[in-house]
């Protein structure tokens with residue numbers, strides 16, 4: 001049996017959960033085995049229903065108050081119980097911060113391996129041969145768990161096809177009353193919950209680098225006298241333009257580390273080896289030179305567009321399209337051109 | 346307060362990697378303290394400076410990994426231990442987490458154990474949670490801030506950086522905290538620190554020293570390492586005319602190529 005863990009936040013499943021479910025379905029079919037899903041939380045019946053619609057043969061639903069907030073200890077306890085009870089051969093998770101942690105802890109409970117952030121899978125008999133990036137994608141490794149069970153893997157967002165909705169439906173939802181211990185942590189609340197697309201799920205990303213602050217003709221208001229603050233102010237104007245372009249495209253906003261370190265934009269937006277690794281259909285890099293650590297985070301984007309003043313910037317080595325020019329002119333022009341195009345369509 | 350920080354030695358992030366005889370090769374690139382772990386070390390030091398106590402850096406690795414521990418000492422850690430044994434050569438996270446947990450249990454009991462978010466070579470990002478699970482302590486993962494730490498009440502409150510925002514969680518000590526980059530700005534080693542570190546004798550513990558004799562069979566193996574396909578992209582420069590013309594041309598090309 002293949003079990004897929006459905007990760008969700010604020011009442012919505014993360015899209016990568018469905019991708020994982022689809023991977024699980026493929027593996028189960030090939031193995032002549034069953035595909036099941038696990039949904040944990042409080043008030044999450046809708047998500048269980050969705051898992052069924054997406055093709056899970058059986059959905060284990062633990063809808064309990066103690067599971068209201070993601071807390072790794074109690075969530076691990078729940079998944080461990082279900083996986084043990086069912087005797088799953090393969091357990092899949094989407095690669096999110098939460099699910100990766102859960103997968104790691106489940107592996108400890110069950111004394112087995114965990115293969116995070118998988119980008120491809122194939123079967124050799126009953127053994128999953130997984131491919132995953134290492135060294136920030138500079139290399140790939142195949143990884144297998146020959147002897148221990150279950151095989152635990154997390155699948156990278158946007159590396160696999162999501163399933164068609166409505167392809168399942170035959171399945172059942174089984175409600176579980178689990179005996180769970182009250183964990184030693186308490187969730188006090190959330191802040192800065194951005195409701196937009198997360199970088200890892202975005203189909204399009206527009207990113208800004210240090211170049212976003214480089215517009216000497218912009219005069220900061222006189223009350224900003226500190227040079228660093230003036231630079232940040234300029235960069236905010238740059239990111240404003242990037243934000244508008246992103247809005248027209250329905251894209252998420254990314255950044256280079258230089259932009260983050262200089263205080264232009266929060267760390268959560270950083271793309272790269274020490275930020276997020278992303279793989280959108282379209283990545284537009286504005287005022288980003290293309291340092292190796294940045295490229296490591298976005299090199300698998302399907303189409304890369306670079307906008308940079310410097311024709312020799314290394315980013316052009318990876319870009320499909322390049323515009324050599326000032327982002328303060330090109331980015332708003334691009335926003336305008338896209339608006340025109342969309343109006344006509 | 347006793348504090349432990351787990352650090353790994355990795356290749357410099359600027360290294361070029363290739364496959365040589367089926368193995369990953371980083372040529373003559375430098376080996377460094379895993380960049381994420383600099384934040385973990387810094388947080389351990391900040392905590393010690395606020396609460397008193399000592400910081401021990403713990404690493405499982407080969408001979409060369411002593412340099413990563415020296416870097417941690419130079420930044421200000423008080424002690425360092427290297428877990429080193431030939432049996433760990435093909436270790437996976439299952440084995441390393443067991444050895445690190447055993448190492449931590451052999452040290453003076455800590456209240457906090459810090460980890461980096463991920464190692465930039467293996468990119469697994471599960472070690473903190475796995476060690477926490479083995480120790481039976483709360484796993485406070487992806488921590489971007491520690492707004493509260495009360496050593497006498499043995500409580501801690503952290504902000505976890507999730508994809509959707511920050512989750513504010515409080516828990517009891519002892520706890521495992523894995524940090525992300527936003528949490529602080531790592532210090533540079535001082536001149537005195539470097540001198541002290543260069544003279545330090547770093548104890549080495551074998552698998553047997555930390556009480557592991559059996560249970561060190563990895564679950565995973567790596568039958569093949571591959572170089573990714575070279576990107577075929579040849580950059581097409583969009584030029585001619587003013588910004589709006591260029592922008593329109595670019596949009597047309599993106600539409601033609603079905604990108605948008």
Ligand SMILES: Cc1cc2nc3c(=O)[nH]c(=O)nc-3n(C[C@H](O)[C@H](O)[C@H](O)COP(=O)(O)OP(=O)(O)OC[C@H]3O[C@@H](n4cnc5c(N)ncnc54)[C@H](O)[C@@H]3O)c2cc1C
Pocket residue numbers: 208209210211212214215255256257258259270271272273274275276286287288289290291292293294297307308309310313325326327328358380
């Ligand atoms: C351990 C480690 C980890 C790292 N991790 C990451 C990471 O995760 N992500 C990351 O991004 N970096 C990372 N870096 C940093 C990386 O090495 C680079 O320093 C960084 O990516 C540079 O950012 P940048 O391209 O924005 O800035 P720069 O390299 O300064 O480039 C700015 C670019 O903007 C262009 N420009 C300037 N003005 C304009 C304008 N008006 N219009 C158009 N173009 C303009 C310039 O020509 C230049 O190419 C890491 C470094 C280390 C050592």
Ligand SMILES: Nc1ncnc2c1ncn2[C@@H]1O[C@H](COP(=O)(O)O)[C@@H](O)[C@H]1O
Pocket residue numbers: 351352353379381382385403404405406438441445459460461462463464465467468469470471472473
């Ligand atoms: N061999 C090791 N020795 C000590 N700490 C380690 C080791 N491997 C990983 N870690 C710690 O675990 C974190 C996550 O690593 P990983 O799960 O390997 O990506 C790192 O940032 C380190 O803090």
